[in-house]
Amino acid sequence: MVVMGIFYIAGLVYLTVIWQLASVVTVLEDSYGFKAMMKSNELMKGKMGLSILIILTLNVPSFLIYLLSNKLVVQGLRLGYVEKTAYGILCLILLSHLILFGHVIHSVLYFVCKSYHHQNIDKSALSDHLEVYHGEYEPLKAKDVQLEHYQV
DSSP states (O other), X not given: OHHHHHHHHHHHHHHHHHHHHHHHHHHHSXXXXXXXXHHHHHHHTTOHHHHHHHHHHHHHHHHHHHHHXXXXXXXXXXXXXXXXXXXXXXXXXXHHHXXXXXXXXXXXXXXXXXXXXXXXXXXXXXXXXXXXXXXXXXXXXXXXXXXXXXXX
8 A cells, every 4th residue: 555655746746847847848838738848858858866856945935835735824823914914924935936947947957858869959049939938029109009099
């Protein structure tokens, strides 16, 4: 029974690693869905230990923040509304920073895995690909901002 639990958790960690890297592949390459999952699975080969270590390192603080918010905000019986709100905002800020840091780490892991497999990283093609997300900047004109012409 314990061995089955260990295999279950190991499978979940493996799928989490693949899913996290697939989200980076989706943004940085022209593949998405199952194709991105397969690409991330191929990239993971040879760097699985590092990837699992990174995922666990990011998930432990996330779990600790969850426990902290549960203890102080949800169950904080002796705390007033002001203290609960302050602790809730603190936990939200901590979790937000951790999530953003995780996105950066996953992107770095993507480039490390590509480098490990001696795959070319074409910076100009990557820049052109990411330009789609940025879009062209068009300044607003005064007539665009006016609400008096707005039809309901």
